Amino acid sequence: MRKAVEIKNLSFSYSDGKKVLDDFSLDIHEGETVGIIGPNGAGKTTLLLHLSGVFGKDLAIKIFDIPIKKENLFEIRKKIGLLFQNPDDQLFMITVFDDIAFGLLNLGLSKEEIVHRAEKYLEAVSLPGYGDRISHHLSYGEKKRVALASVLAMEPEILVLDEPTANLDPTTCREFVDLLKNFNHTKIIAGHNMYVIREICDKVVILNKGKKIIEGTPKEIFDNEPLLLQNRLI
Amino acid sequence: MEHLYIDKYSHLHSFIHRLDPRVKFIAFLGFIFTILSTLPAENTKFIIYFSIIVILIIISRIPVKHFIKNFFILLPFILLIVLSATFYGSNVLKGIFIKSVFSILILTLLSSTTKFHYLIKALEKFKFPKILTINMIFMYRYIFVFIDEKMRKERAIKLKYFGKRNFLQFKILGNIIGSMFIGAYERSERIYSAMCSRLFSGQINTIEQLKIKNSDIIFLISFIAILLVVRIFI
Numbered sequence: 412m413r414k415a416v417e418i419k420n421l422s423f424s425y426s427d428g429k430k431v432l433d434d435f436s437l438d439i440h441e442g443e444t445v446g447i448i449g450p451n452g453a454g455k456t457t458l459l460l461h462l463s464g465v466f467g468k469d470l471a472i473k474i475f476d477i478p479i480k481k482e483n484l485f486e487i488r489k490k491i492g493l494l495f496q497n498p499d500d501q502l503f504m505i506t507v508f509d510d511i512a513f514g515l516l517n518l519g520l521s522k523e524e525i526v527h528r529a530e531k532y533l534e535a536v537s538l539p540g541y542g543d544r545i546s547h548h549l550s551y552g553e554k555k556r557v558a559l560a561s562v563l564a565m566e567p568e569i570l571v572l573d574e575p576t577a578n579l580d581p582t583t584c585r586e587f588v589d590l591l592k593n594f595n596h597t598k599i600i601a602g603h604n605m606y607v608i609r610e611i612c613d614k615v616v617i618l619n620k621g622k623k624i625i626e627g628t629p630k631e632i633f634d635n636e637p638l639l640l641q642n643r644l645i
Numbered sequence: 646m647e648h649l650y651i652d653k654y655s656h657l658h659s660f661i662h663r664l665d666p667r668v669k670f671i672a673f674l675g676f677i678f679t680i681l682s683t684l685p686a687e688n689t690k691f692i693i694y695f696s697i698i699v700i701l702i703i704i705s706r707i708p709v710k711h712f713i714k715n716f717f718i719l720l721p722f723i724l725l726i727v728l729s730a731t732f733y734g735s736n737v738l739k740g741i742f743i744k745s746v747f748s749i750l751i752l753t754l755l756s757s758t759t760k761f762h763y764l765i766k767a768l769e770k771f772k773f774p775k776i777l778t779i780n781m782i783f784m785y786r787y788i789f790v791f792i793d794e795k796m797r798k799e800r801a802i803k804l805k806y807f808g809k810r811n812f813l814q815f816k817i818l819g820n821i822i823g824s825m826f827i828g829a830y831e832r833s834e835r836i837y838s839a840m841c842s843r844l845f846s847g848q849i850n851t852i853e854q855l856k857i858k859n860s861d862i863i864f865l866i867s868f869i870a871i872l873l874v875v876r877i878f879i
């Protein structure tokens with residue numbers, strides 16, 4: 412199997428100098444769904460942002476064997492679809508259609524193709540006909556799904572999801588999980604909703620204070636209660 | 646939480662609402678220029694202009710109170726201009742007053758019968774500077790997010806209010822304003838990351854799906870013909 416993501420000894424700190432990621436390594440194979448769990452402030456979001464090359468050059472990370480460098484960023488961002496935790500950060504245009512079209516225009520697609528993909532992926536997140544809606548007027552769950560559609564429409568190979576079910580009510584959460592199961596992408600999911608992670612992941616990594624604590628199957632991890640307690644996960 | 650929208654009535658259905666935004670733009674701006682270029686003494690013309698405005702308002706089905714409200718919001722500005730013109734005699738005064746009022750009515754009609762994003766697309770079509778249209782898009786998108794945040798903070802103040810110790814109240818207020826600035830800054834960083842992860846490279850593009858219909862052309866030609874007849878022959 413091809414390696415989709417390879418992270419080798421990644422360390423990182425923001426300008427205040429405190430280490431947010433500390434010698435973190437992880438391999439993710441094509442088609443795998445990997446959950447990254449850890450308490451608030453563990454560094455999950457920071458780690459996911461790295462995958463999209465938000466912090467620029469990053470030789471510790473390779474996406475399908477391509478290292479993150481300035482000249483590769485376009486190629487890498489085409490392969491990585493990043494869903495942000497807060498949909499208000501991700502939906503910055505006025506209408507749903509304009510938001511989906513934003514990334515597609517940057518891809519250089521034709522107008523017909525863009526209209527087609529917008530319809531197709533709004534359908535895929537079960538919001539057909541929402542193109543003309545004003546993003547601000549949508550419910551939180553709808554915003555979340557539109558944000559997902561805007562990511563899926565770019566047809567990335569790897570889906571990176573930052574706490575995809577945070578703030579969703581139980582039913583909406585379950586619907587969102589069922590939705591995610593439909594997609595065969597390689598997936599990386601950060602979160603601390605145990606139900607969600609157990610339901611969809613093949614592999615789970617515990618991240619705490621920037622360090623990888625353990626990597627294992629969901630069963631290995633979730634049956635180890637002392638470990639979960641130690642890492643503030645139950 | 647309830648908001649005021651500048652295009653609050655833009656979802657209504659009427660002939661005016663259905664007109665292509667570009668056609669509406671040209672017709673209504675043309676109307677304003679015709680009014681501005683009419684001599685203050687030509688009373689019949691102003692009566693006809695007013696009748697046209699009234700007819701347009703009736704067709705648009707927008708509540709008259711919306712126009713009255715908008716008018717009173719802008720009244721202080723008109724009065725200021727009128728005051729500065731008092732030295733030029735009552736005719737000029739009357740002219741400026743009537744012309745401003747008519748212009749406000751027409752602009753209100755334009756902005757409340759057109760969805761904001763269509764208005765922007767019309768501006769883009771007329772080669773309006775991109776930096777301004779993008780600013781308007783972000784403003785429209787985030788002003789309500791910001792207002793929501795402000796409302797939440799205000800509720801927090803109310804909960805923390807502990808009597809008349811004014812100095813402390815100011816300190817809390819200062820903190821709140823500060824945290825809102827930081828919040829806005831951090832949000833802008835996240836939005837920028839979200840844009841980059843969808844291949845943003847310095848240009849925000851939108852697809853314009855406007856289509857001129859036969860009714861648009863007929864309206865534009867007859868409207869301009871009426872204006873010309875009134876302006877030149879009456």
Ligand SMILES: Nc1ncnc2c1ncn2[C@@H]1O[C@H](COP(=O)(O)OP(=O)(O)O)[C@@H](O)[C@H]1O
Nearest residue numbers: 425426431449450451452453454455456457458
């Ligand atoms: N833009 C930033 N500047 C400085 N510090 C940050 C920034 N973003 C996050 N941090 C810090 O980095 C640490 C990890 O944050 P984050 O990656 O958001 O964790 P998680 O997503 O697991 O909750 C936290 O201590 C947080 O305060």
Ligand SMILES: [Mg+2]
Nearest residue numbers: 455456496573
């Ligand atoms: Mg996070």
